[in-house]
Amino acid sequence: MRHMISGRKRETANPGPPLSPEARKRFDAEVLPHIDAAYNLARHLMRDAQDAEDAVQESCLRAIRHFAGFRGGDGRAWLLAIVRNACFTELRRRRAAGERVMFDEEQHTEADPTPGPEADLDRVLAAGSLDAALAQLPVEFREALVLRELEDMSYKEIAQIAGVPVGTVMSRLARARERLSRILGAAREEGARDGLP
Amino acid sequence: MDCHEVRDRLGAFLDEELDPVTSHAVAEHVRSCGACAAELERQRRLRDGLRRGLEYHQAPAALRARVVRDLNAATPRSGWLGLGAGWAWQWVGAAAAFVLVAGGAWLAGSQSTIAESNAIVGDVVTGHVRSLMAGHLTDVASTDQHTVKPWFAGKLDFSPPVTDFAAEGYPLIGGRLDYLHGRSVAALVYERHKHVINVFVWPTTENGEAMTRSVTRQGFHVIHGRKESMAYWIVSDLNAEELEQFARLLAPARG
Numbered sequence: 001m002r003h004m005i006s007g008r009k010r011e012t013a014n015p016g017p018p019l020s021p022e023a024r025k026r027f028d029a030e031v032l033p034h035i036d037a038a039y040n041l042a043r044h045l046m047r048d049a050q051d052a053e054d055a056v057q058e059s060c061l062r063a064i065r066h067f068a069g070f071r072g073g074d075g076r077a078w079l080l081a082i083v084r085n086a087c088f089t090e091l092r093r094r095r096a097a098g099e100r101v102m103f104d105e106e107q108h109t110e111a112d113p114t115p116g117p118e119a120d121l122d123r124v125l126a127a128g129s130l131d132a133a134l135a136q137l138p139v140e141f142r143e144a145l146v147l148r149e150l151e152d153m154s155y156k157e158i159a160q161i162a163g164v165p166v167g168t169v170m171s172r173l174a175r176a177r178e179r180l181s182r183i184l185g186a187a188r189e190e191g192a193r194d195g196l197p
Numbered sequence: 198m199d200c201h202e203v204r205d206r207l208g209a210f211l212d213e214e215l216d217p218v219t220s221h222a223v224a225e226h227v228r229s230c231g232a233c234a235a236e237l238e239r240q241r242r243l244r245d246g247l248r249r250g251l252e253y254h255q256a257p258a259a260l261r262a263r264v265v266r267d268l269n270a271a272t273p274r275s276g277w278l279g280l281g282a283g284w285a286w287q288w289v290g291a292a293a294a295f296v297l298v299a300g301g302a303w304l305a306g307s308q309s310t311i312a313e314s315n316a317i318v319g320d321v322v323t324g325h326v327r328s329l330m331a332g333h334l335t336d337v338a339s340t341d342q343h344t345v346k347p348w349f350a351g352k353l354d355f356s357p358p359v360t361d362f363a364a365e366g367y368p369l370i371g372g373r374l375d376y377l378h379g380r381s382v383a384a385l386v387y388e389r390h391k392h393v394i395n396v397f398v399w400p401t402t403e404n405g406e407a408m409t410r411s412v413t414r415q416g417f418h419v420i421h422g423r424k425e426s427m428a429y430w431i432v433s434d435l436n437a438e439e440l441e442q443f444a445r446l447l448a449p450a451r452g
Contacts, residue, residue: 018272018273019268019271019272021272024268024272028268032416035256035260035261036253036254036256038256039254039257039260040254040255053257053260056256056260057263057264057267060264060268064267064268064271129252130247130251131251145247145251149247149251150251150253154214155212170208170209174205174208177240177243177244181239181243
């Protein structure tokens with residue numbers, strides 16, 4: 001936490017070169033409208049509203065500071081790349097600090113584990129929502145699914161944001177969907193056994 | 198192409214990410230293979246379910262306000278608190294917009310009227326942001342118009358009309374007293390998809406009904422309306438279309 005706070009102060013104290021009125025106008029038109037997309041991605045990656053807000057504000061400050069480096073084009077993809085990097089950096093830091101954060105890279109690829117413990121299934125059932133099921137996937141899978149299904153991005157766009165080859169995006173999506181099906185299927189069976197609809 | 202190869206490509210097939218030749222081969226196979234067709238259908242249902250069922254989290258209004266504040270801090274002389282020469286200049290554009298959209302009937306007056314309307318737009322946006330940042334959105338938090346309206350009695354020298362538009366998708370969430378443009382005003386607070394809408398209301402001596410289209414300031418949309426001797430200033434980060442829809446509920450313009 002201390003790291004995040006001090007980093008934050010530095011960012012605020014040194015906003016970098018000011019935005020010219022023209023740059024501000026471009027920022028307002030090309031980047032700012034994507035703050036919902038930024039928050040939605042951060043929310044699904046961090047799985048916490050406050051963490052997501054922190055990540056987005058931090059990312060927007062960074063976007064403002066480095067706006068000169070934005071050569072036009074897709075403002076949404078540019079902002080989302082900054083947001084996902086902020087989220088992954090924070091999640092990696094937490095894992096290094098001993099918190100339990102699930103990254104795909106730690107798992108064995110040949111056999112995905114069967115769905116989590118029953119407590120997790122209960123959460124899916126209780127919430128009655130896909131969000132709870134999604135939240136059980138490794139962060140790279142959540143990223144790929146959110147960008148694909150909620151932002152309707154192509155594999156190429158997702159690859160650019162995630163910084164991986166297109167083939168990796170394809171396999172992450174396939175495995176994410178398979179895993180999600182299994183979680184939802186298990187939740188349904190669980191529900192049937194308990195006499196729920 | 199055999200079943201195994203097809204299964205590996207069904208996701209990309211659905212996502213329309215296969216090259217035309219492979220895509221055609223998959224489509225051909227699925228046409229003649231019941232098992233693969235069923236698997237494709239299962240995946241399609243999952244995808245449709247995700248698109249429908251996954252929550253799209255919208256940025257909270259307070260976060261948006263903080264980002265805009267950071268932006269203003271990085272933009273010299275254009276922040277709403279920086280009343281420098283550059284700032285005043287930027288309002289000329291908004292003034293022109295207001296005169297144009299008002300169809301000449303409203304605000305087609307002197308320079309001083311235009312300057313005044315610009316000042317109000319600035320006050321309205323500042324008032325909106327202040328309400329979000331200070332954690333002081335409502336003095337009376339109630340979705341009941343019959344609770345909110347009487348609350349203003351005795352606190353203001355006029356009685357603002359208060360209507361709940363929950364049925365139309367714009368629920369009233371409360372009211373508060375605010376101080377805007379040199380006077381005490383009623384602030385009615387509505388919500389739309391978690392976006393906060395502030396409506397500032399005070400009496401006007403101008404007659405008739407009018408409503409402007411929205412203008413955008415610092416990422417917020419502002420609409421002015423007038424009805425039954427009340428001036429309405431509507432402000433939100435909600436998209437312009439929905440805000441205009443809301444404004445029509447509040448102060449319908451004739452003709």
